[in-house]
Amino acid sequence: MTATIIDGKAAAAALRARVGTLAEAFTADSGRKPGLAVVLVGEDAASSVYVRNKGKATLAANMASFEHRLPADTSQAELIALVDALNRDDKVDGILVQLPLPDQLDAQAVLTRIDPEKDVDGFHPVNAGRLATGLNGFVPCTPLGCLMLLRDQLGELAGLNAVVVGRSNIVGKPMAALLTAADCTVTIAHSRTRNLAAHLAHADIVVAAVGRAKFVKGEWIKPGATVIDVGINRTEDGLVGDVDFEGAASVAAAITPVPGGVGPMTIACLLRNTLVAAHRRTGIVLDAQAI
Numbered sequence: 478m479t480a481t482i483i484d485g486k487a488a489a490a491a492l493r494a495r496v497g498t499l500a501e502a503f504t505a506d507s508g509r510k511p512g513l514a515v516v517l518v519g520e521d522a523a524s525s526v527y528v529r530n531k532g533k534a535t536l537a538a539n540m541a542s543f544e545h546r547l548p549a550d551t552s553q554a555e556l557i558a559l560v561d562a563l564n565r566d567d568k569v570d571g572i573l574v575q576l577p578l579p580d581q582l583d584a585q586a587v588l589t590r591i592d593p594e595k596d597v598d599g600f601h602p603v604n605a606g607r608l609a610t611g612l613n614g615f616v617p618c619t620p621l622g623c624l625m626l627l628r629d630q631l632g633e634l635a636g637l638n639a640v641v642v643g644r645s646n647i648v649g650k651p652m653a654a655l656l657t658a659a660d661c662t663v664t665i666a667h668s669r670t671r672n673l674a675a676h677l678a679h680a681d682i683v684v685a686a687v688g689r690a691k692f693v694k695g696e697w698i699k700p701g702a703t704v705i706d707v708g709i710n711r712t713e714d715g716l717v718g719d720v721d722f723e724g725a726a727s728v729a730a731a732i733t734p735v736p737g738g739v740g741p742m743t744i745a746c747l748l749r750n751t752l753v754a755a756h757r758r759t760g761i762v763l764d765a766q767a768i
């Protein structure tokens with residue numbers, strides 16, 4: 478079998494176009510554009526590129542972009558003061574503080590300071606709790622993008638066996654919550670799982686988010702499975718995912734590439750969440766399911 482390569486770039490472009498159209502309508506109704514503030518502390522090269530790409534995508538989707546670049550030696554009090562100012566700023570609907578933060582800063586305290594109604598990353602404990610309990614909140618962008626790709630590929634997900642490899646607050650845990658809400662039978666595997674291959678042998682859906690290059694081997698994939706690779710590992714062979722792509726592509730029904738898979742959907746979902754935040758904050762009705 479040779480897998481269908483899931484085109485995350487195309488799916489993301491389509492999502493950004495839908496968001497852009499709805500953002501224009503929001504501007505016509507409210508008299509202002511949806512606004513996204515991105516905060517970058519320090520000079521990390523990869524983070525700097527992501528932030529620039531987010532800014533460009535925000536403008537292209539007819540939204541306002543507010544970029545805040547702070548020096549690497551910024552104090553906790555200074556960063557908290559900026560978050561407070563963004564919380565109060567009515568032009569700002571969404572706030573993203575780029576991770577990782579320099580060592581002297583307490584990321585959890587910063588994320589918890591963001592107004593949950595502006596938390597378009599979905600990292601605030603209030604939004605994590607809403608997702609866990611089935612309430613409406615903001616869902617982290619990467620798992621949301623993965624779910625959209627799975628629905629595009631498979632349609633109905635109910636009853637399927639899903640194995641999520643990785644248990645981070647940013648990807649693994651929210652991904653498992655979304656798949657559970659979609660009526661999958663969900664296993665969360667991780668670095669200490671015994672006999673991962675035995676779990677994957679039953680997996681109709683695999684989401685790999687462990688942060689280790691080519692950790693998931695092709696032989697472990699069930700024939701006909703759908704494989705979503707969240708990994709972004711910079712190696713000597715260039716950018717590679719958490720899945721052995723060639724091996725998995727020879728048995729899976731469908732697989733996301735790296736790059737060009739999940740990554741572009743993450744940014745598109747950030748814009749989607751910002752659009753939703755703008756509507757909620759102004760009381761303008763939006764059918765978020767239809768985006």
Ligand SMILES: Nc1nc(=O)c2c([nH]1)NC[C@@H]1CN(c3ccc(C(=O)N[C@@H](CCC(=O)O)C(=O)O)cc3)C=[N+]21
Pocket residue numbers: 527573574575576577598618709716735736737738739740741742743744
């Ligand atoms: N508060 C916060 N929220 C985030 O959502 C967040 C963050 N911090 N810190 C860093 C990670 C990483 N992340 C990516 C987004 C897009 C691509 C992406 O578009 N990747 C391209 C390739 C990019 C390349 O070549 O490096 C692709 O996969 O095709 C990757 C990674 C968001 N993150």
